[in-house]
Amino acid sequence: xxxxxxxxxxxxxxxLVGCGGAGSIMGNxxxxxxxxxxxxILGDIINSVTSKTNENTILGTWVxxxxxxxxxSDNILASATSxxxxxQVESKLKSYYEKIGIKAxxxxxxxxKDKSCSYTIKNKQYTGTYEFDSNNDKISINSNGLLxxxxxxxxxxxxxxxxxFETSSLLNIAQGASSxxxxxxxxxxxxxxxxGAYKGMKTGxxxxxx
Numbered sequence: 001x002x003x004x005x006x007x008x009x010x011x012x013x014x015x016l017v018g019c020g021g022a023g024s025i026m027g028n029x030x031x032x033x034x035x036x037x038x039x040x041i042l043g044d045i046i047n048s049v050t051s052k053t054n055e056n057t058i059l060g061t062w063v064x065x066x067x068x069x070x071x072x073s074d075n076i077l078a079s080a081t082s083x084x085x086x087x088q089v090e091s092k093l094k095s096y097y098e099k100i101g102i103k104a105x106x107x108x109x110x111x112x113k114d115k116s117c118s119y120t121i122k123n124k125q126y127t128g129t130y131e132f133d134s135n136n137d138k139i140s141i142n143s144n145g146l147l148x149x150x151x152x153x154x155x156x157x158x159x160x161x162x163x164x165f166e167t168s169s170l171l172n173i174a175q176g177a178s179s180x181x182x183x184x185x186x187x188x189x190x191x192x193x194x195x196g197a198y199k200g201m202k203t204g205x206x207x208x209x210x
Contacts, residue, residue, distance in 0.1 A: 062207030
């Protein structure tokens, strides 16, 4: 815990220095907004380093809320300084997700204790089984539907579950989800361009526990 606290203190100091100190942050409304964003980002980082994902924490039904972006680097400070860029990517992803038919509340996934699972995308339900790799926090899903979910990296923080994928895997999901949506193929192509522009990131979905 001492090591975690020390790392967090470094992050806080970096944000204060970068923003001109606590006094200048609160000097005007623009800097105030920056301080709020920094506080939100720091909260996300603190949750990520103090929570533990395991086979029990992923159990239950989860409802899609918004896109998720994960840095590949394990360097906490590097992740902190790039989190603002991550938020920009998430905003772009949200727009293209919606164009291919994946909106908040339209995508749910359930993991059961007996290793069975089910997921619903745009009112179509698929069932299957899963295996959880505790060494890598990775879920392998075997489904019997036409729209299969590839292996995903899982991160649980409180009542939030992030499932992130390698770029090629996410594109497969996007193409499958867009197959029945008019004009969605163009959006899927644009999504491919966005993901290709950001190296070293895994992207996917953030769910809230039902």
